[in-house]
Amino acid sequence: MTLAPEPLTAASNPPVEALEANLGPGDVIRRSATLAADLPAPTRQLTQVAKLIDVSKCIGCKACQSACIEWNDTDPEIEHNVGSYDNPHDLTPEMFTLMRFTEWDNPETGDLEWLIRKDGCMHCADPGCLKACPAPGAIVQYS
Template structure:
């Protein structure tokens, strides 16, 4: 059985070299976003795009020690333990794998945008050219071969680590204690349980809101109603509609044959 894995982003160690972004592009053979306008900022893109699945967000601020500071936050799919995107997908095109990776199946995806609407982190994007939803897949194909995701493999600052889930949790707790000892009393592990926990865990020197994270992020209860009741009923209704159409066609065919027979009898 595949082992549950997780990635850790230690924001305090990130240098914003963006090698992870390049590695992601290379492994997935994603084209450059040539239309991205330059707005006078160091951050390469304003947001994730259909062909940019990982992004280093760069923010200037004064930190808890009253010092000017840059925040470098790796943004990508969180790979939730209870993924709203997968639950809300009407085509069942999104799979949660035993390793923890949440992966979109492009063969099934129809680009309906339900995953975009339901994701509490605003991650998936619709590719207008292919009409498919896209996002980070945690390099699930590499994981299946015993390899590390390309972004974590490339990181030179040890800001990204990839290991079995329990090991990552242990490393994260140790790092938080180190940060607290260094004068960051609000250091914490960001791993919201409202979405079933995530497989892209963060070590944060300060409160989650400082970095734009939502501590109370959760998979909507309405998604369970959709997944367990509405979607199955919709499929039954769809099947019933098909049967109804076929039945009506059959009746019309029989009526047509009867009329032909009646006409035939009248001619003799």
């Protein structure tokens, strides 16, 4: 007959040495709110950024979409969409920028046109999509 080992308790665990001498104030705040009640919360410098996309100048090359993946070092899942230029299908935690395309039959001209829309975050202070876009003035950043 085999006995189950006794569960570890506070009395049987080895003592924990004080680590605060090796940590900075930010480390203590991140690890435990109870140890750092008297320390100020770390401040974060936020820069207000406005990024405007002029879809009338967009050529639909998806360079911004590819640049965003590389710039943010993400690895979105590759999808297979038959009959659609949209790939991937939607934004994901690994896909921050997505160019959406809609085919539209223009009643005035009778032509089939693509309507392009850029979906995505606006979090980059130095966006890769802005640098990769080959269409002059399609993406403009104001700070």
